[in-house]
Amino acid sequence: MRRKDKKVWIKDMAAQRIVRLFHLANESFDEDPGLSKRYVFLARRIGMRHRVRIPPHLKRRICKGCGAYLVPGASCRVRVRGGRVITTCLECGHHKRIPYHKAGR
Numbered sequence: 001m002r003r004k005d006k007k008v009w010i011k012d013m014a015a016q017r018i019v020r021l022f023h024l025a026n027e028s029f030d031e032d033p034g035l036s037k038r039y040v041f042l043a044r045r046i047g048m049r050h051r052v053r054i055p056p057h058l059k060r061r062i063c064k065g066c067g068a069y070l071v072p073g074a075s076c077r078v079r080v081r082g083g084r085v086i087t088t089c090l091e092c093g094h095h096k097r098i099p100y101h102k103a104g105r
């Protein structure tokens with residue numbers, strides 16, 4: 001295996017582990033939100049260590065303020081206002097604003 005191939009392989013593994021950890025966070029949330037927070041923490045740490053980006057659809061499920069796993073209706077509140085989706089963490093009150101493009105512009 002060439003050096004570059006190995007690097008790519010390691011990053012690929014890291015990305016897979018991140019996705020896997022989010023699955024676990026999702027599964028454990030009902031029973032133990034603290035545990036899913038731990039999984040999210042691990043996923044972020046893997047991402048940082050390997051410099052792998054967390055996929056955008058998963059990234060918006062992490063609270064930047066306290067690192068909680070955000071589940072709409074359970075651990076966060078989601079509102080649409082002024083062309084933005086505002087996600088409020090119910091644990092620490094941190095707001096996340098994500099602009100979106102209206103359908104058909």
Ligand SMILES: [Zn+2]
Nearest residue numbers: 063066089092
């Ligand atoms: Zn929070």
